[in-house]
Amino acid sequence: MRPTEHLRQLAADDWHAATTHAFTTELAAGTLPLDKMRWYLAQDYQFIDGFVRLLASAIAHAPSLADSVPAAQFLAVITGPENTYFLRSFEALEMTAQQQNAAPAPATRDFQALMAEAAASGRYELMLAVLVVAEWTYLSWATPVNPPQDDLPFWFAEWVTLHAGDGFEGVVEYLRTQLDQVWPTLDAEAQAEVAALFIRAVALERAFFDASYAA
Numbered sequence: 001m002r003p004t005e006h007l008r009q010l011a012a013d014d015w016h017a018a019t020t021h022a023f024t025t026e027l028a029a030g031t032l033p034l035d036k037m038r039w040y041l042a043q044d045y046q047f048i049d050g051f052v053r054l055l056a057s058a059i060a061h062a063p064s065l066a067d068s069v070p071a072a073q074f075l076a077v078i079t080g081p082e083n084t085y086f087l088r089s090f091e092a093l094e095m096t097a098q099q100q101n102a103a104p105a106p107a108t109r110d111f112q113a114l115m116a117e118a119a120a121s122g123r124y125e126l127m128l129a130v131l132v133v134a135e136w137t138y139l140s141w142a143t144p145v146n147p148p149q150d151d152l153p154f155w156f157a158e159w160v161t162l163h164a165g166d167g168f169e170g171v172v173e174y175l176r177t178q179l180d181q182v183w184p185t186l187d188a189e190a191q192a193e194v195a196a197l198f199i200r201a202v203a204l205e206r207a208f209f210d211a212s213y214a215a
């Protein structure tokens with residue numbers, strides 16, 4: 001079994017909850033209340049800030065240039081089309097400056113702390129544990145609802161297409177392979193640290209959707 005599949009199974013309950021959540025089911029159906037989407041977008045834009053720093057740290061710690069190139073290309077997607085998706089959505093959903101700059105919710109703060117911890121660790125495998133969870137959970141919920149319904153507004157449809165399809169599958173496969181490859185080089189203690197971080201990250205993905213759906 002691939003190490004990343006083993007890790008996913010350690011977090012099976014939270015994984016299932018995070019990847020079959022009412023928030024994303026309703027988003028894909030176009031029935032998600034817009035105030036929940038506004039709340040999510042404002043919080044997730046703050047998540048993206050920490051995510052970009054974490055991904056940049058992973059690029060800096062990749063064992064070779066070849067190992068870093070797919071992550072560097074993905075960083076350009078996050079800071080390009082994904083960044084402008086947020087800005088266009090803020091505008092189209094007529095979000096006030098106050099809504100856009102909402103204080104970070106506990107779920108957001110917890111995620112930011114986890115990403116900062118992984119980045120500051122200086123350990124590639126810990127950075128990958130968080131990155132794999134963040135992108136693989138999103139691929140898992142978005143794939144079954146891709147392509148999006150024709151009548152969906154872009155703020156729902158593009159959130160699906162940014163997280164599904166060949167390009168994004170390639171990103172997740174790359175991140176998983178990086179972690180699969182480093183895993184056998186770790187001693188038992190380091191593997192346990194990776195597993196603990198992976199499990200915490202999956203729980204936080206679930207909590208982030210729970211908080212967004214409750215907003």
Ligand SMILES: Cc1ncc(CN)c(N)n1
Nearest residue numbers: 044047134135138205208
């Ligand atoms: C909380 C969270 N986790 C993951 C993703 C996918 N990049 C996201 N946008 N936000």
